[in-house]
Amino acid sequence: MRRRTVLFACFAAMAAPLAAADMDIDALCLDCHRGGGGGRYQAPVIEGQHAAYLAAQLARFRERHRDSFPMSPVVAGLDDAQLDALARVLSVRDWPAVAGEPPAARIRRGAALPLADGCEKCHGEGMAGAAEAPRLAGQQRGYLERQLRAMAAGTRTHPEPSPGGADLSTRDIRDLAAWLQAGAPPAGR
Known part of the structure; x- marks a missing residue:
């Protein structure tokens, strides 16, 4: 059920892109990207990542130079200013602790x-x-x-x-x- 909700939110974001301040970043981004997920298909932690790097990667997803579902569809309708704003919002957050300590x-x-x-x-x-x-x-x-x-x-x-x-x-x-x-x-x- 949770996965369906996230996918619905992703497709809703494509239909009506919003300013980063209006985006529900927890639902659109952090449901997948917050540390603590298990398995080999973990999404990367993005909170606290450098803004310039995040903005560049978001642009690569938008332009389909980098492809990973659902990233390309989520950012397809965002312009450069929106990508930059989203990257800045994510970059100022604290880097979360990742679950589990390796041997x-x-x-x-x-x-x-x-x-x-x-x-x-x-x-x-x-x-x-x-x-x-x-x-x-x-x-x-x-x-x-x-x-x-x-x-x-x-x-x-x-x-x-x-x-x-x-x-x-x-x-x-x-x-x-x-x-x-x-x-x-x-x-x-």
């Missing part, structure tokens, strides 16, 4: 992967994100694993150095995602 051994192995050192160049110190790259520290592990698998398979683009170019094993992907979910602590913790 310590997995976190240590993820921190020890050679790839982990190169990510901060774009994703910022402590993987806290930047205007051009998302925050990864504290992100949903299922979402991170799915994106890393897509990069490794070449179905999701990523600028170089790319995690896909690192020939990540399934274990590497799980460990790297666990390390990121735990907040990307330095190796040896």
Whole structure:
């Protein structure tokens, strides 16, 4: 029932785009994007993400340069000003805690992967994100694993150095995602 309500809200938003201040962000965005969901199809946490990054991704969904149901239909009718306003509203919210702590051994192995050192160049110190790259520290592990698998398979683009170019094993992907979910602590913790 809840899923049907969310889909109805998404299609209602397409029919009559509103200003970000008038949007029910909890219903339109956070029913899916608030941390704590289970399984491998978790949506990414977006509260507290950088506004410029969010606005760019929303525009990519709108223009169908990035596709993920229901994102493209939800933002299809929004103009740049509405996307920017929505991104600003989401960016000033606190980053929520993600449910579940990954195993310590997995976190240590993820921190020890050679790839982990190169990510901060774009994703910022402590993987806290930047205007051009998302925050990864504290992100949903299922979402991170799915994106890393897509990069490794070449179905999701990523600028170089790319995690896909690192020939990540399934274990590497799980460990790297666990390390990121735990907040990307330095190796040896």
